[in-house]
Amino acid sequence: MPAGTLYRGREGMWSWVAHRVTGVLIFFFLFVHVLDTALVRVSPEDYDNVVATYKTPLVAVLEYGLVAAILFHALNGLRVIAVDFWSKGPRYQKQMLWTVVGVWVVLMIGAIYPVLGHAYRELFGS
Amino acid sequence: MATPTLDKADAAGTPEPGFADSPYITATFRIRRFNSEVSAEATWEDFQVEIDPKERVLDALHKIKWELDGTLTFRRSCAHGICGSDAMRINGKNRLACKTLIKDLNPEKPITVEAIKGLTVLKDLVVDMDPFFQAYRDVMPFLITKETNEPTRERLQTAEDRERFDDTTKCILCAACTSSCPVFWNDGQYFGPAAIVNAHRFIFDSRDDAAEQRLEILNDRDGVWRCRTTFNCTDACPRGIEVTKAIQEVKRALITRRY
Numbered sequence: 001m002p003a004g005t006l007y008r009g010r011e012g013m014w015s016w017v018a019h020r021v022t023g024v025l026i027f028f029f030l031f032v033h034v035l036d037t038a039l040v041r042v043s044p045e046d047y048d049n050v051v052a053t054y055k056t057p058l059v060a061v062l063e064y065g066l067v068a069a070i071l072f073h074a075l076n077g078l079r080v081i082a083v084d085f086w087s088k089g090p091r092y093q094k095q096m097l098w099t100v101v102g103v104w105v106v107l108m109i110g111a112i113y114p115v116l117g118h119a120y121r122e123l124f125g126s
Numbered sequence: 127m128a129t130p131t132l133d134k135a136d137a138a139g140t141p142e143p144g145f146a147d148s149p150y151i152t153a154t155f156r157i158r159r160f161n162s163e164v165s166a167e168a169t170w171e172d173f174q175v176e177i178d179p180k181e182r183v184l185d186a187l188h189k190i191k192w193e194l195d196g197t198l199t200f201r202r203s204c205a206h207g208i209c210g211s212d213a214m215r216i217n218g219k220n221r222l223a224c225k226t227l228i229k230d231l232n233p234e235k236p237i238t239v240e241a242i243k244g245l246t247v248l249k250d251l252v253v254d255m256d257p258f259f260q261a262y263r264d265v266m267p268f269l270i271t272k273e274t275n276e277p278t279r280e281r282l283q284t285a286e287d288r289e290r291f292d293d294t295t296k297c298i299l300c301a302a303c304t305s306s307c308p309v310f311w312n313d314g315q316y317f318g319p320a321a322i323v324n325a326h327r328f329i330f331d332s333r334d335d336a337a338e339q340r341l342e343i344l345n346d347r348d349g350v351w352r353c354r355t356t357f358n359c360t361d362a363c364p365r366g367i368e369v370t371k372a373i374q375e376v377k378r379a380l381i382t383r384r385y
């Protein structure tokens with residue numbers, strides 16, 4: 001191990017890492033999303049072609065990942081706001097993080113059918 | 127009634143060999159060495175130390191320096207958790223070597239000891255603390271009052287007013303918090319948690335009149351708004367100060383102007 005070791009932070013540090021990673025991911029998604037939507041003004045046929053590729057199972061899985069990232073970022077964002085503005089926030093940050101993770105898991109299960117249902121039918125028949 | 131430890135050994139029938147006669151174990155200390163006169167690169171060096179697990183990492187460092195390798199360089203002064211000179215990164219986390227017991231570290235595995243992050247390493251575990259203390263001085267960590275005359279009587283304060291900033295009076299300026307902060311690692315210009323803690327100590331002191339000035343200093347682009355609430359500082363503070371909470375209170379005072 002030539003370099004120093006990784007800092008062994010706890011829940012707060014890793015939730016911040018995840019918040020930043022998901023924030024940057026969402027930014028890149030929005031960037032591409034603005035471009036593809038703008039395409040409709042340039043060439044409606046090309047726009048249709050691009051949107052058709054979005055209906056493939058691979059993109060459905062990516063969409064599920066996007067839902068995961070946005071949900072985590074949004075829920076943890078509310079936690080960060082509570083840490084900054086609720087006077088008891090810093091003391092309950094860990095409990096709030098586990099609440100965020102719990103709600104995230106529930107919503108991710110709920111998102112399986114709406115997001116992946118179409119791809120499932122396409123791959124395995126209905 | 128014997129001590130619980132003896133009870134246990136009795137209950138098991140056979141005491142572990144060597145258990146009763148010697149509390150000592152052999153622990154490996156993996157220390158990050160740096161000496162600019164020898165090499166521009168830092169390297170890891172392992173030391174085997176016979177030690178009682180109830181002793182502290184600082185005791186192990188002393189054994190190494192006094193018995194194995196006199197060139198090992200680190201800071202310590204009080205050895206009792208009050209001077210703040212021996213903050214270092216032990217098993218990946220900032221702590222005071224003099225307050226960290228070997229038995230709390232899983233001594234079965236090598237125990238890593240490194241200098242704190244974000245400040246320039248001068249030698250082995252010693253870092254250049256100047257930027258840290260400069261940030262501390264910049265928040266004016268001393269009582270400032272409007273009256274220019276010598277006070278003629280005590281400055282009275284209610285118990286509640288004193289309680290308001292009690293937590294942040296406990297700081298020993300060890301830098302464990304500031305050097306645990308990812309924002310500070312990336313940008314040493316950030317004031318850092320310790321400076322904010324010590325500003326908090328005066329901002330919320332009813333006897334002090336310069337809260338407004340200190341808040342303006344921390345309203346800077348390198349001030350409190352850089353905080354990303356990672357809680358590394360709160361986890362690292364050997365005095366148990368709720369550092370992130372203090373930073374949050376300063377942020378809120380900047381918005382509400384109530385302190």
Ligand code: HEM
Nearest residue numbers: 019020023024026027030073074077078080081353354355
């Ligand atoms: C869904 C609603 C959203 C909420 C509630 C939210 C909340 C937050 C909060 C509170 C922060 C500050 C974190 C901190 O101070 O540590 C933040 C940071 C950030 N957000 Fe969001 N956000 C949302 C949507 C988005 C979107 C759509 C994007 C992408 C365009 C995004 C990208 C980012 C980035 C890059 C950061 C910086 C992370 C950092 O500095 O560590 N966020 N978000």
Ligand code: SF4
Nearest residue numbers: 297298300301303363
């Ligand atoms: S706030 Fe705690 S960790 Fe930071 S310098 Fe003071 S005593 Fe050390």
Ligand code: FES
Nearest residue numbers: 205208209210224
């Ligand atoms: S040596 Fe003084 S705090 Fe550890």
